[in-house]
Amino acid sequence: MGYQDFFDREGRALAFAFWDTGSAPAGLTVRFTYTVPAGKAALITLRTASIMCRTAAAPRAFAAAYHRSNLSVGGLREGVAAQGPGNVAGDNANMAAGVSGPIKAGDILEGVTLDSSTGGFLAYGLGLEVLEFDRKIT
Numbered sequence: 001m002g003y004q005d006f007f008d009r010e011g012r013a014l015a016f017a018f019w020d021t022g023s024a025p026a027g028l029t030v031r032f033t034y035t036v037p038a039g040k041a042a043l044i045t046l047r048t049a050s051i052m053c054r055t056a057a058a059p060r061a062f063a064a065a066y067h068r069s070n071l072s073v074g075g076l077r078e079g080v081a082a083q084g085p086g087n088v089a090g091d092n093a094n095m096a097a098g099v100s101g102p103i104k105a106g107d108i109l110e111g112v113t114l115d116s117s118t119g120g121f122l123a124y125g126l127g128l129e130v131l132e133f134d135r136k137i138t
Contacts, residue, residue, distance in 0.1 A: 024117035044100040049082040050125040052092035057120030060087035
């Protein structure tokens with residue numbers, strides 16, 4: 001069974017991006033959300049996450065830029081994550097992942113950041129590319 005068994009016509013590419021700096025502490029913050037529309041299905045073609053120390057914290061605690069999915073089959077899952085850069089300006093972590101299997105109408109994808117540190121600044125980057133199609137009815 002190939003992708004042609006899941007998708008029909010009217011393909012549409014969508015892209016979401018977030019880039020910003022933030023001071024610590026910063027709670028869990030959803031930076032973007034994508035929900036597969038009714039009657040559609042989608043492929044995740046690319047997910048990226050990056051995090052970089054801009055100025056040192058006192059001390060650095062857990063920090064991350066990551067993707068999470070709330071799927072109709074499988075529930076809430078965390079995906080691509082860049083976690084905990086060092087505490088020296090320029091320290092960074094980067095992650096990327098390519099094509100996923102199809103996701104269904106109502107499935108939700110989110111880009112999320114958080115920083116539990118005391119003080120300091122981090123730069124966050126998140127990217128998501130999705131290819132959305134009409135769902136075949138067979």
